[in-house]
Every structure is written in C-alpha cells, then in structure tokens.
Amino acid sequence: MQINKIYHGNCFELINQIDNKSIDLVVCDGPFGVTENGWDKIKNIQEYNLNLIKLFSRVLKKGGALYLFGKPNCINFIDYRPYLTLNSKIIWYQPSRLAQGRNNFTNNYDIIAYFTKGKAKTFRLDDIRVPQLVELEHRKRCESVPSVINGKFHKTKFNEIGKNPGDVWGDIKQLTYKSKELLSRELYTIQKPIKLIQRIVKASSNEGDLILDPFAGVGTTFAVCRKLKRNFIGFEINADFIAICNKRINEVELKQESELFK
Numbered sequence: 001m002q003i004n005k006i007y008h009g010n011c012f013e014l015i016n017q018i019d020n021k022s023i024d025l026v027v028c029d030g031p032f033g034v035t036e037n038g039w040d041k042i043k044n045i046q047e048y049n050l051n052l053i054k055l056f057s058r059v060l061k062k063g064g065a066l067y068l069f070g071k072p073n074c075i076n077f078i079d080y081r082p083y084l085t086l087n088s089k090i091i092w093y094q095p096s097r098l099a100q101g102r103n104n105f106t107n108n109y110d111i112i113a114y115f116t117k118g119k120a121k122t123f124r125l126d127d128i129r130v131p132q133l134v135e136l137e138h139r140k141r142c143e144s145v146p147s148v149i150n151g152k153f154h155k156t157k158f159n160e161i162g163k164n165p166g167d168v169w170g171d172i173k174q175l176t177y178k179s180k181e182l183l184s185r186e187l188y189t190i191q192k193p194i195k196l197i198q199r200i201v202k203a204s205s206n207e208g209d210l211i212l213d214p215f216a217g218v219g220t221t222f223a224v225c226r227k228l229k230r231n232f233i234g235f236e237i238n239a240d241f242i243a244i245c246n247k248r249i250n251e252v253e254l255k256q257e258s259e260l261f262k
C-alpha cells in the first residue's frame, strides 16, 4: 500500500492489504454506536471493537500503539488481552456537555483506550507535558507536612517544562458548531480537535513513523501527521470526506491552519 494516501472503502477489507508488523501507531476514531449516522448503527459495539483490535494487532509493530475512541462501555466484557495490552483508559472529560435526561447522571466523558503491542516502544512524555500550576501550589504546601512513611520533610521536585497530562484530559475541548477549527457546521459530532490528535501522535510516534487512521473522517490525523513529519495511511467510506482530507493536508502549511497547532 502506498503511504501518505487515503483509500476509499471499508477499513475491514482494506486493512488486509497492509503488511504484518508495519504500523507504528493506529488512531481509531470509528463508530461509537450512539448516533443516527448510518455507519454508526452498530448492534454490539464491544464485539465490533474486539474485531478491530484483532486486525490492528496483526499490522502493528512490536511495541506499537493503538488509541481506540469510544463511549465508557466501549471495551467492556471483551477479552483483548491475547492481542494487545491495555495501558490506560483515558477519560476525555467534557464538563460542558449538555444534560441528556433526568433519570441518570449525564455522561461527561468519552474513553480513549490506549493499547500497545507488548511494552510501548515510544512514549515521548517531554513532548506532551502540560503546565503544573495548580499542582505546584498544592505541592509547595505539602512541603511543610512530614511524609507519612518516614516523618521526613521532602523538597518538591518540579519539572520546569510541565507535568504528565495524566489519564483525565479535561484541558482539550470538544469542537462545537461555533469552533473556528470546525470545517463545516454539520461536522461537529465527527471532527476531532487538532490538539487531541496531536497529543496522541506526539506521545506515541517519532518523525518518519507510519500511522494508520482507518476511520479518516475529515482528516484531522493526517493534518497532524503532515505537520509533525509522520507518514500515514487512511481509510474512509465516504468519498466526499476524502476530498476534504486531501485539501486539508495540502493546507497545513498555510497560516490559518498552522495557528491551530499551537
């Protein structure tokens, strides 16, 4: 398969053309099984995701990573352990999501399940650190409290370039129909923020690596790959979206799109 290209078709078929152990990172933002989109009407989302995990496990290199997006139950009760190792179930927290009824707690997060094939070969923490402001204040206060283990006082170790973003990501907002970054109004349930995909690509790949996005949508992953000098392969069933992806990739270096990467 040619790299830096988006193929039109069903990812379950197209993936058969990818060589074994050739992919460094998979960014998988496919069906959640909750919207009215035809492609999102999945009877059993867990079985669907398990099938994907099996397919990705074949194409991933040893130590390669998969980030699988979904609702909180997206990998419940399935045994992915023979295929990949689950490292984190990242919570993508959306405090401002509108209430969805009165009989339960509103769901305020999506899951991004971070898997690797065995032990991670790449985790570039220094590239994804976030400011430590709140923790720093807290930790400085703690310096005057002796350790519960040995009663000694400890000096705070403070990394100037920031802290690990942790597994609850509340600092990246979902796109709304008002977001500047949104390509068109009707895409707000589909298009992911550049900052979100950028964190994943920066953490789990290096320049020149090969990234697979089997549910390309309007190409956020490829815009990020082009910007960060990663190679990619994409699949998408909607031909109109492929045209949008290609336009976006070509525009990455233009000023307007470039600003979104800051």
Ligand SMILES: C[S@@+](CC[C@H](N)C(=O)[O-])C[C@H]1O[C@@H](n2cnc3c(N)ncnc32)[C@H](O)[C@@H]1O
Pocket (backbone or CB within 6 Å): 009, 010, 011, 012, 029, 030, 031, 039, 189, 190, 191, 192, 193, 214, 215, 216, 217, 218, 219, 220, 221, 235, 236, 237, 238, 241
């Ligand atoms: C949530 S969107 C991805 C959005 C993308 N992350 C972005 O930021 O633009 C999921 C996409 O998967 C596509 N899709 C759904 N089922 C597919 C399949 N079996 N093979 C390939 N593409 C599929 C849909 O057309 C849709 O564009």
